[in-house]
Amino acid sequence: MTCLIPYEPLNALKPIAENVWIVDGPEIAMGYVVGTLPFTTRMTVIRLADGALLLHSPTPLSEDLVEALAALGEVRILVAPNRLHFWWIGEWKARFPNAIAYAAPGVREAAKDRFSGFDAELCDEAPAAWAGEVELFPLVGSYMTELELFHVPSKTLVLTDMIENFERDRVTCRHMPPLLKIGGVLDPNGSTPRDVRLTFLGHKKKLRQTVKEMLERKPERVLIAHGRCYLANAEAELRRAFRWLL
Template sequence: MLNQWSERLWTYEEPLRFLGFEIGRIMTVIRLSSGGLFIQSPSELTAELKSALDALGEVRFVAPASKLHGHLYMEQYEAAYPTAELLAAPGLDVRRPDLQFDQLLGDTPDPRWAPDIDQVAILGNRWISEIAYFHRPSRTVILGDVGYHIGDGSPLKTRIMAHVAGVYKQVGPPLDFRLTIANNTSFRRSLQDVLAWDFDRVIPGHGDIIESGGKQAVLDGFEWML
């Protein structure tokens, strides 16, 4: 159920259909050096997933990538883990007034997860600001909709869509995201902040995980902007 990538890093993949295409979605689980769990882009909290998480440790933080990516099941974690803190990406507190958020995320990581996780706000898009995360011990960058990476394992219809959208075997946002970038300078600066991290693995929001060579993959995927 949970795929382990390093001593304190796991992922969980679930199906997701968007506009008729099966694109899937990836949740990332990090065990902090302090012992608790940091959940990025939470998946539906089934009984099986809850049991797997409980075996790893106490869920302490639940974070999305953006106001559109990774918030759908936060209320399930709020109910199941009353002491866990819900974190909001920019704009999510307005989109989900039904949830009580403990913190609004930006460029600066909270001291409680900063020893393990760094973060950058990806700015410049007209509609969405996304939080990219860097798990320092495993040299892993974790993305959301800024980081599609559709490969051969996806259905044919999805692969055709990915070719058109510019995300087939390439890391990056789909065409609709690119067309709504309003400030190239801010977006480019955000990407440069991500590339300043010493990472090798990339966990995209949708598609295939890049186990090694991730920095070059990001450079290649965002060449149109960099």
């Protein structure tokens, strides 16, 4: 039994801004000490000026999606942005072997039993091929490093797990809303999950600096992997979501 209403249609491109799309994927179960919790999934697609397509946190590959992407450009870049978001990158690499598969620090070790074909690790700076189009903001913690992307032309900030924002009317299991509220991830007050915050306790100074740098870009929209994205008042929502840090 599912506990979340999916963001249908699934496995379909949804335009967000010029040269930016999202693809909503299936529900997954995330394991915790006390059991599992369901999560919706989401991929972001960015088209660079040369026609290269960047897939951030890829969702499952489907033939219809491959066909839709082919109408936009060529899949050349695959990004696993943190150690929890790599699950389907292998099937995309198999279908597009010439694409460069990038891993955030820690992903290779976490993914080794499922996919070992990463071409490079992303750390502090975006590759030269992205210059002027996509900026990289690494958020470094003790458990994971998450790579945030900023698409400069559209002023779109792409996050993964550092903000989660589950909508109450999309949650169908009665036990979940209290857990989401306690965790700090229930819309309209979505934020960094409290368990994730704990993994940044020894890294808050650097994290605060990087979040401020993201705010300085004045994003017009913030995309996230789990829950409702911020397509309006993005800068204010970003500041609110990180008020525990700022």
